[in-house]
Amino acid sequence: MLGDKLVKTTLQGVIDDLLSKHALKGYGEFVDFLENNAAIVAEIHDAAKSDCNVHFIQSMQDGWYCIDQGDDCYKVYHQERGCLGWGQKLVEGKCKAITEVLEASCYLSI
Template identity: 30%
Template sequence: METTDLEKYLQSAIAEHLDGDASRFEELWERVPGFGQTIRGLTRDIGDVQWKSRTQDGWYCVDTGSGHDVYHQERGIVSGRRTFASEAAAGTYFLRVLGYLR
């Protein structure tokens, strides 16, 4: 199976900025300028990933103003909603659930 651009970027960032320690992944949001924006752009390319509330099926990581909600939506039914205080925590959880971060 071919490695996606998202996987390549994550592997590179972890190796370069965290000495290969993926358990410190949340640190990348502070260490790497524009990291969150890059992640949002690369996840849009994999499909079924949304960063704003919509009516489409798929996974969501949405800024609520007071935190970030991560959930799956299918046919208008939301499941597995989890709320996080920061985009870094939400993004880390989100990427783990999708299998891009181990």
């Protein structure tokens, strides 16, 4: 906290902090780390709420999406002006889907 104002953590800040603190070096390591840290998954979701580029709830905003389709399957896609941007992919597993959307949106480079 700075003075009386709350400091919001950015999505990029959360990812950078994870990579520096835990020395995660690859896609698989990042997925495994998320699978074993539900609090970090929640932190990523919270940070994304104030981000304009990664979304976990379907809307009309431009950006990258990771949308739960049920049965542990997630649709990862880019949307621009309300239309599908650069294709979509179905990903099995919540943590793998989160990693996919973070990598596709260039927040995660490992």
